[in-house]
Amino acid sequence: MENLLELSDVSVSFGGIKALSQVSMSVAANKVTAVIGPNGAGKTSLFNVISGFYPADTGAVVFANDNLLKRPAHMRSILGISRTFQNIALFPGMTVEENIKLGAHAQLRTNLLSAAFYLGPAKREEAAITADIGKRLLPLLDLDEYRHRSVSGLPYGVQKRIELARALVNQPKLLMLDEPFAGMPPPEKARMSSYIRRIVNETDLTALLIDHDMESIMNMSDHIVVLNFGSVIAAGSPVEMQTNPAVIEAYLGGE
CATH class of the missing domain: 3.40.50.300 (P-loop containing nucleotide triphosphate hydrolases)
Structure with a gap:
């Protein structure tokens, strides 16, 4: 499967705090990839590196064979990346x-x-x-x-x-969605999920999202990447992530 976006060993630090530590992940073209993790896991930092708001200390971010880390933030939109934010x-x-x-x-x-x-x-x-x-x-x-x-x-x-x-x-080629389900009641979350899937299914667009609503993410995503303390601890299909012991312990509520 062709990847539209690939991150390799991306690290970001603020002073002595590591926001991201050697993060490597891929986003398949024309699919829905979700990034999940507890508060402070590094999800927003990851989005900000891809968008160009944060510089990376190390690593590479390759989008459609173009190294984004060599491009200023305003070029990301021209290259085909669009982003929504949590607050309207x-x-x-x-x-x-x-x-x-x-x-x-x-x-x-x-x-x-x-x-x-x-x-x-x-x-x-x-x-x-x-x-x-x-x-x-x-x-x-x-x-x-x-x-x-x-x-x-x-x-x-x-x-x-x-x-x-x-x-x-x-x-855009890549649509980045920052908590698209935030503040919505369950019926509206289901509608938003259906619209995101419709966009991906009926166009050539690829979706990358972060959110905390596990039901919506598990029902609509093709691939899930799990962050904890700035590192990737697991990646795979929704079914695989629901049964992964490390994911259950870190995020999904294991005992």
Whole structure:
């Protein structure tokens, strides 16, 4: 199976504290890979290294045969990496379509003059992005009915889908999801799981996520990597992780 992302011996430290210690893992293309572990295990640090927010002390992060550690953070989006965050960061005074459109900054090719005066190239670019949102993203995430509505007052689960659509507007290769189920009741978690699976199954996109909701992760993931104290202690299928003694002891509640 082809891997889209590979980490080899990645270590990150802050002073004398090791956030990540020789982490090696792979993310298979067009699959859902989940990273789990207790609080403080290094999950967010791992995401921040891949995103370029944290530098790595050692190791390599190879994405589509490109060493990300040699690229500045803003290049990661251009290369095809998109990320959502745990806290919703939508603009309440704007419509759903406008909020989604804001995620298209990495696609824009017009120069500053064209954009400033909204000349032909800039207008054509925006028209193409608007058309793509209507044709591809709104149906994919069942957001058509909300297209021209203000995001203010929309249900939390709908807002999470809007944020997901904004991350997808650049047509990334890798979608990184930071706690996509946080704050959701069980029915909304199940819906979000189904949308993530739909995106991966119906497109060429690969999903990498971190979360604490074990039921959702076990039901939707193809591969799971388990971190504890900044190190990988296990990796495999959901069934394998549910029966792995080290995982049970570290995270799943073994006696």
